[in-house]
Amino acid sequence: MNQIDISVIMTVKNGSKYLESSLSSVFSQTYLPKEVVVVNDGSDDDTWEVLKKLRHMAPVQVQLVDTQGVGRARALNLAVNHTRYPWLANIDADDQWLPEKLAQQVATISLFPNVELVVTASQIVYGEGEGELVISRGFSVTPMGCDSFYVNNPINHSSILFSRRFFDEVGGYDEALFRQVDIDLWVRALRKGFIFYQVDLPLTVKRLHEGQSFEVGNRLSYTFNSLKISIKKLRQLKAPFYYFPIAFVKFFYNNIPRSIRRRLKRVSLWKL
Template sequence: MDQIKISAIMTVKNGSRYLESSLSSVFSQTYPPQEVVVVNDGSDDDTWEVLKKLRRTAPIPVQLVNTQGIGRSRALNLAVSHARHRWLANIDADDKWLPEKLEQQAVAASLFPDAELVVTATQIVYGEGEGELDAKGAFSVTPMGRDRFYVHNPINHSSVLFTRRFLDQVGGYDEALVRQVDIDLWIRALRKGYIFYRVDMPLTIKRLHDGQSYEVGNRLGYTFNSFKISLKKLWQLKAPFYYFPIPFVRFVYNNIPRSIRHRLLR
């Protein structure tokens, strides 16, 4: 495990609200990364000032890169190009890691020498942290092939730990895409025969809140794009025909207002 050196990467645009919470969870890892690379992609709020403040007190080196609205995929590829280590761990600016997240992934990577991508299970919280739980249970790892992706995308982008070699072989993030760039990456990896390894404890926290582009932007456009990607995924992964109605059902559900969806999940 001592040979696993990690660069944490993040891209952010107008994300100051949860930025300190997110980066603090990186700094407090029991197996900390060797560095953090943050690309601030054209924020017009106080994100840049918050980042500089956090860098001054960070316990590990933090590289800050300032760009002017180059887009999510290009910003991710730029963060990767600035990272110095073999293993890369992405975290979105409004998500969090539990303290043992990277340590458990490093153990999993050591146990499976062929592993190029290790993820964790995810728990969902709302707003300031409603619903957050401590991860408990025995350590276990589940290999995931293409059949695990037929119904939904089982990987939270903030949970991934992958090698630079993996990213190079699948071609990096597609800079022609503006949304859901991670799903496109997983599809290309699966078609090349990659197996993903999941640490089964929910060590990554995905935060849902009203400030997300999904909630405040063009919901119909976003969900329709998701619908198209889901159909493309099923086609390219050669899923059985009976999985194809699922994207239609999900499209309808995702256009229900968030307040109602929240109650339905209770």
């Protein structure tokens, strides 16, 4: 396996509740990164104090950057600008990695020397749940082109490992955007001809909880913005026309309360 030097980036705003589990999952990697850069984006809870405590427990260097609140995209760009190594991995402050996450991605880079971005499959947990630690499937990798993005955004932002060259060539995160800045980056990369690779193991844990903007009184605004981004994405990727109605179906579905959506999913799985 080639030696890959990795900087991990994180941005956080009022995210102290899950910070320890998130950063502990980074510190527990079998393939340790060289450093972690955390941007505190104007938190008014105890996030900064928790970060300072966790920094002293870290097995790698941790840089802390404090701001008065610059917004998601700018905070991500700021984190990248503070990194020192050629490969970058993002983790959101409420998500987790399984211990082999970075190791499997580094193995993928060794197999595909021209790769610029590697992601992993993900698993979902709700509230304070924990991800499944037992991985039974063998190692496999799937390339992801434009058609992988027509229906959904298949990339969990916490699963990415990408080169600094990729980031600079695509132009970084668009600071004019306030939400879903990741899908905008993927679309710009796809239009430039980049191909992504996915490790087909759920090595990243995506946490869904009531503190997220999707669930805190902003559902309609969030999903309407998602609809606009989806339509723009389909146009930019020149998707077949029959994918466009799917974006509207998803808009209506996502405005159903989460509890009902989860019941619908269970019914669907039972019928299958």
